[in-house]
Amino acid sequence: MTQPDDEIAAIRDGVRALCARFPGAYWRAKDRERAYPAEFVQALTESGYLGCLIPEEFGGSGLGIAAAAAILGEIHQSGGNGGACHAQMYIMGTLLRHGSAAQKSAYLPQIAVGSLRLQAFGVTEPGAGTDTTAIRTTAELRGDHYIVNGQKIWTSRAEYSDLMLLLARTTPREQVAKRTEGLSVFLVDMRAARGHGLTVRPIRTMLNHATTEVFFDDLAIPAANLVGEAGRGFRYILDGMNAERILIAAEAVGDARWFIEKAASYAKERIVFDRAIGQNQGVQFPIARSYAATEAADLMVQRAAALYDRGAPAGKEANMAKLLAADASWQAADMCLQTHGGFGFAEDFDIERKFRETRLFQVAPISTNLILSYLAEHVLGLPRSY
Numbered sequence: 304m305t306q307p308d309d310e311i312a313a314i315r316d317g318v319r320a321l322c323a324r325f326p327g328a329y330w331r332a333k334d335r336e337r338a339y340p341a342e343f344v345q346a347l348t349e350s351g352y353l354g355c356l357i358p359e360e361f362g363g364s365g366l367g368i369a370a371a372a373a374i375l376g377e378i379h380q381s382g383g384n385g386g387a388c389h390a391q392m393y394i395m396g397t398l399l400r401h402g403s404a405a406q407k408s409a410y411l412p413q414i415a416v417g418s419l420r421l422q423a424f425g426v427t428e429p430g431a432g433t434d435t436t437a438i439r440t441t442a443e444l445r446g447d448h449y450i451v452n453g454q455k456i457w458t459s460r461a462e463y464s465d466l467m468l469l470l471a472r473t474t475p476r477e478q479v480a481k482r483t484e485g486l487s488v489f490l491v492d493m494r495a496a497r498g499h500g501l502t503v504r505p506i507r508t509m510l511n512h513a514t515t516e517v518f519f520d521d522l523a524i525p526a527a528n529l530v531g532e533a534g535r536g537f538r539y540i541l542d543g544m545n546a547e548r549i550l551i552a553a554e555a556v557g558d559a560r561w562f563i564e565k566a567a568s569y570a571k572e573r574i575v576f577d578r579a580i581g582q583n584q585g586v587q588f589p590i591a592r593s594y595a596a597t598e599a600a601d602l603m604v605q606r607a608a609a610l611y612d613r614g615a616p617a618g619k620e621a622n623m624a625k626l627l628a629a630d631a632s633w634q635a636a637d638m639c640l641q642t643h644g645g646f647g648f649a650e651d652f653d654i655e656r657k658f659r660e661t662r663l664f665q666v667a668p669i670s671t672n673l674i675l676s677y678l679a680e681h682v683l684g685l686p687r688s689y
């Protein structure tokens with residue numbers, strides 16, 4: 304599914320108009336209070352943008368990743384943050400591709416109207432971040448239920464989600480031929496689980512991201528909530544990770560454009576030594592360099608999204624898009640702060656907030672080093688390093 308350019312432009316216009324209702328002061332207050340931007344998420348749901356990937360037969364708009372990338376990119380370019388709700392978009396692929404007909408009809412229509420929130424993605428554990436196959440959370444089949452034990456960390460939005468897509472080991476690592484085998488994906492209904500084997504504890508971080516740690520203590524989940532086949536979960540999650548990387552890259556491009564716009568405007572207005580600071584090439588060039596890096600990264604995001612939407616392999620491009628966009632946004636953040644001098648540090652300018660927010664992309668959902676190692680080994684055929 305490929306969206307024509309004019310449709311993407313119309314989506315961007317619509318999202319920009321929606322975001323204008325949530326200016327910097329809104330995000331600043333949420334950031335200061337570490338509060339969830341519920342009003343923004345509600346508005347995004349009601350407008351239909353959040354359900355853009357849900358097929359029309361289930362009440363969504365049936366668009367592709369390129370459209371989702373435009374939506375999230377525009378939110379970030381407008382000074383907001385899609386982190387409060389973007390997970391539904393990248394989890395969606397796993398449910399659409401591998402979920403059963405019963406799961407889709409039970410959940411998707413409710414997700415589309417916002418009465419059910421699918422926002423939590425439980426993969427990372429204290430002892431297994433980058434090395435996903437080392438996870439130790441287990442799900443053991445007993446009768447018609449799986450019994451889940453273990454712990455997840457950095458499970459963002461768990462307090463504001465009704466469902467969690469969970470990766471757990473169903474066959475011990477020692478009993479499988481390849482460590483990528485024996486992992487399974489489940490849809491956990493957190494409403495039923497809280498207080499019955501599921502405990503969620505918030506973690507305060509340098510950005511307002513509603514992230515948590517989650518504990519499973521003999522949590523029983525119906526066997527019907529297994530997504531796809533048992534033991535094949537790693538493959539399903541990998542599919543979703545490409546979508547996630549493309550969407551996060553789009554957010555990073557949005558951030559970079561926001562920083563560039565802010566810096567360019569300020570450099571034209573700020574007078575020092577009787578002239579605009581932007582008249583100095585020492586100030587101009589970093590802005591121009593950031594602009595070039597950002598637009599190049601955006602081309603890779605678009606290419607990755609187009610491949611993904613055509614169903615073609617997109618791993619290489621999704622990873623490169625994430626790498627280039629995260630670097631472009633961090634470069635732009637640093638440049639924007641520097642261009643603003645001392646004012647860049649003042650909360651009211653939003654720069655220090657966006658600076659903290661965009662730094663995350665160097666680490667999550669995958670760190671820069673790991674993308675480089677993927678490209679080196681899997682694309683360029685260099686020797687395996689770990």
Ligand SMILES: Cc1cc2nc3c(=O)[nH]c(=O)nc-3n(C[C@H](O)[C@H](O)[C@H](O)COP(=O)(O)OP(=O)(O)OC[C@H]3O[C@@H](n4cnc5c(N)ncnc54)[C@H](O)[C@@H]3O)c2cc1C
Pocket residue numbers: 423424425426427431432433434456457458459460508512514663666667668669670671672673676688689
């Ligand atoms: C705010 C926030 C929100 C998050 N939300 C979620 C979420 O919703 N769901 C979820 O499942 N996870 C989430 N994560 C987790 C995130 O995906 C991980 O933090 C990320 O994958 C990195 O894993 P790690 O933190 O365990 O780092 P580690 O794997 O411990 O790595 C630490 C550092 O070492 C480097 N490194 C490790 N191995 C190598 C190597 N072989 N070669 C070179 N360098 C290496 C890494 O690049 C990294 O810089 C979130 C994290 C944060 C901070």
